[in-house]
Amino acid sequence: MIQEIIVTTTNKDGTTHIAPMGIREEAGEIIIAPFKPSATLDNILRNNTAVINRIDDVRIFAGCLTGRKDWPLSAAEKIEDFRLQAALSHVELQLESFEDDDLRPCFYCKPVHEVTHRPFKGFNRAQAAVLEAAILVSRLHMLSNEKIDQELEYLMIAIDKTAGENEKIAWKWLIEKIEIFRKESLKDKSV
Ligand SMILES: Cc1cc2nc3c(=O)[nH]c(=O)nc-3n(C[C@H](O)[C@H](O)[C@H](O)COP(=O)(O)O)c2cc1C
Incomplete structure (x- = not known):
């Protein structure tokens, strides 16, 4: 099963990078698979951390694809990255292992902190x-x-x-x- 979420990672200059990604869960680990090349890939390789943001404000998905990437952020609690304020819930991740690939490498990440901010209101x-x-x-x-x-x-x-x-x-x-x-x-x- 793949879940569509927003991954937030930290760029070299300290700003936050926002990207929609499909993630999987396997044996308690979260798997993120960014295509090469990608800022998300570079950031996770450099920092060993990422945040997944579960959202229902679909403007953020559409915004990421149309050059609107400036969404309100809050600091994560256990890692150095930021999360979306719009997140219904977010999970802070620590990289456990990396499987390289010419096309689409995989990050296997351990959830280190998870917070629910708002309830899921149902499918739309x-x-x-x-x-x-x-x-x-x-x-x-x-x-x-x-x-x-x-x-x-x-x-x-x-x-x-x-x-x-x-x-x-x-x-x-x-x-x-x-x-x-x-x-x-x-x-x-x-x-
Ligand atoms: C719903 C959705 C899911 C996506 N899932 C992935 C994904 O799993 N891996 C990926 O590399 N790109 C995925 N994309 C495309 C990336 O969000 C987009 O290419 C983005 O710019 C990633 O590159 P970046 O990290 O350099 O920004 C998805 C896009 C959408 C709209």
Whole structure:
């Protein structure tokens, strides 16, 4: 089972790096698998720590893919990193072992501290739709326009029927990103 969360790590200059990632749990360890190259990979290798943030504000997923990475942070308690203030819960991680790979290395991490800040309010279809759209946006270079339009048309149903304000904003950011990508691809072709 893969859970989509936000990983926060610390950059060389002390600022916090925010990235959506899919993580797995195995025998009490949390596995983070960033593709190469990535700031998350470099930061965990350098610091041996990371925080996973479980959120329901899907603007943060959409924001990370559309250049909006400035989200309020609080200091973690047992490690040197920061967590998202929006986290429903967060887990502070210490690196246990590293499995290198040319494409996608794996970090096996031990949870050293976990805090629940707010309750989970239940599933929301629009939040799931934003997550799916965020994944489409992260793969724009690999997918045809037809495939993207077909998926968006289906995901729109959940947005129309069940979105709150945050989901509508997140959806708008992602659609704008797709439109910009398409305009730029047309420009590249005409050159
Ligand atoms: C829901 C979701 C899950 C993702 N999961 C992963 C992942 O497990 N590994 C990864 O390398 N990138 C994943 N991505 C893409 C990264 O968030 C994105 O490429 C990011 O910029 C990582 O690189 P960075 O650490 O340099 O920022 C995911 C994106 C989304 C929207």
